[in-house]
Amino acid sequence: MATSIRLYLTCIRNTLEAALCLQNFPCQEVERHNKPEVEMKTSPELLLNPILVCRNEAEKCLIETSINSLRISLKVKQADELENILTKKFLRFLSMRAEAFQVLRRKPVQLQGLSIVISEESWVKVVAGHVHVVIPKLPCDGFCVDIDKEISELKMSVNTRGRLVATEFLKQFT
Amino acid sequence: MACFERVSPALKEILLKLYRAEKPLEIDHHMYEFGSVEYLVQSSAADPQHNYLSISTPLLSQGALLSDGLSSYTTQMVKQVCSDAVEVVEPAKEGYQLTLKLNFAKVPRGKDCEKVITQISSVQAVILSSQLKEMLRNVNSQDPSQRMNKPIKLVYHPREPFYVIRQPQKITAVFPMRFKEHSDVIIATAFFQELMDVGSSEKWAKAPPCTWSPIPPPELRGETLEDLSTNGGFVSFDISSHHVEGKKLDKTVWSLLNFYAYVKNHVKCTRGFIQRRMQKRLESLVEVLHKEKLEENGAVKKVKAYAECSYVGKLVRLSKPKNFKRRCRDLTRKIKQIRFRIKIHGFRRFRRRWLTFPKFSSPLGYTKLE
Known part of the structure; x- marks a missing residue:
């Protein structure tokens, strides 16, 4: 892995480790309700300053923290037109099937990419039970690298297919 | 078409x-x-x-x-x-x-x-x-009436016209490419670039040279704006005499006629391929979570199984009176067997004295007065 991306991912990981200190906190507005404050933003005193980690203009990660929830928004790099449509397709595909991931947001926030909301409840129930599994799959090394890798592999496959089809077409003339 | x-x-x-x-x-x-x-x-x-x-x-x-x-x-x-x-x-x-x-x-x-x-x-x-075929056969024709640099618009399908331009020693076929969706344009453009790369390699020197440009080629100068407005650019094939010799003519003509269908089929298949690939990736990403869920379920089942065992134990404990009743029934049956099969001297008197329930007179009944 290149040094620059390692630094970027380490920075995200460290920020997340610091930010993931969530606790159960009932809603201050509605009785017997427990809502993710990072989404509702009802009480400013429960929100922390958002952190934007940027590798470059195309690759960014916005981490918004509150007392009982955390929201991570990712912008994945899109070097050219083909990568752009592949990234859009892939992220849309994931967002449409958000229920499979439990923490994925259906609609990305701010950065046109992917958003993940971790509430205290999901953190305790889903994540804390198997930290060793989920942590690498969270938008630290694992998830980011996975998406990048998948998109570059897709791009390569599309180009390879194109080359094969072009070869087959030109074969007809010989 | x-x-x-x-x-x-x-x-x-x-x-x-x-x-x-x-x-x-x-x-x-x-x-x-x-x-x-x-x-x-x-x-x-x-x-x-x-x-x-x-x-x-x-x-x-x-x-x-x-x-x-x-x-x-x-x-x-x-x-x-x-x-x-x-x-x-x-x-x-x-x-x-x-x-x-x-x-x-x-x-x-x-x-x-x-x-x-x-x-x-x-x-x-x-x-x-x-x-x-008739047009391509006349590539090498020296007849001045056959020579014309004006592009001929061939419309087999209203949305898929293409141009044939007769030039000295060659015929150029130009395909204006139009697609409905932006993603199709990108996939097709990647294909055209590959087509150009492959066509320019030495291995395919015999194939007609292929060029792709986002702007109309100079040969189409003078055509209407509507015909020249495309979103996928223009693909040109230069057909020379050796591409139309003998049996090659038929193949060349069919390949050119099929070019639109070929590109559209490639775009459609590529979209399907991307979709399948994404589905696979999603499954592998979710698999980790599901494994954990299954493990959790396994643990829950174990707990349930343990609970069920203890419940059985309870049932066993609760069924003790039933066992007692059953034992009493067995004993009575044995006694009956004894009564009917084995004759013991003096046992009848013993039974009448000890093993029969005493008869109580009902308070509502009456006693016969003598």
Whole structure:
């Protein structure tokens, strides 16, 4: 892995480790309700300053923290037109099937990419039970690298297919 | 407008059915293919030897060639398909460009019959390709009347026109590419770039040089703006004389006619491929979470199983009185057995004294006064 991306991912990981200190906190507005404050933003005193980690203009990660929830928004790099449509397709595909991931947001926030909301409840129930599994799959090394890798592999496959089809077409003339 | 297969499978099936029928059939089939190709197959039981096949196919709607009928070259090509069994009927039926009279009696028997019927079923492809073939045959023509640098617009399908430009020693075919969706444009553009790369390599030196540009080539200068506005750019093939020699002519013509269909098929397949790949990736990403869930479920099941065991224990404990009752019943039965089978001296008196319930007189009953 290149040094620059390692630094970027380490920075995200460290920020997340610091930010993931969530606790159960009932809603201050509605009785017997427990809502993710990072989404509702009802009480400013429960929100922390958002952190934007940027590798470059195309690759960014916005981490918004509150007392009982955390929201991570990712912008994945899109070097050219083909990568752009592949990234859009892939992220849309994931967002449409958000229920499979439990923490994925259906609609990305701010950065046109992917958003993940971790509430205290999901953190305790889903994540804390198997930290060793989920942590690498969270938008630290694992998830980011996975998406990048998948998109570059897709791009390569599309180009390879194109080359094969072009070869087959030109074969007809010989 | 063309498809990959020259033979129409539906037409072939109908003609084979007609040919193989033991009794003469009364058939009047009217069918469409690809939205614009129309076939009419007619067969009369009264005259089984003569069957009629009428075809209507999009022809060149614009250009120097015939636009309202078939050229003599096309008719000649159709006649060559199967000269014995096929006869061109003139004039053709109303609404159709060509009517053929098929005499199945002249179709050779045995294995060759299928070959002949396959040839008849590919008549539409012959009509389609003959017009372009006629143009490409004249690449090396020195006749000044054949030389013209003005692009000829060939419209087989209203949305898929292409241009043929006759130049000295070569003919250039230019395809303006249009797509409905932006993602299709990107996939197609990647394909065109690959086509250019592959075509420029030494291995494919014999293939016609291919160029792609997002702007119209200079040869199309003067064409209407509507025709030159595309979202996928322009693909050009330079066809020289060695591409149209002998049997190569047929292949070249068919490849050019199929170019639109080929690109669209590639785009469609690539989209499907991307979708399948994403589905696989999603499954692998979710698999980790599901494994954990399964493990959790396993643990829950274990706990449940343990709970069930303890419940059974409880049941065992609760069923003690039942066991006692059962034992009492067994004992009574044994006693009965003893009573009936084994005779012990003095036991009857013992039983009457100790093993019978005492009879109590009811307070509501009455006692007989003596």
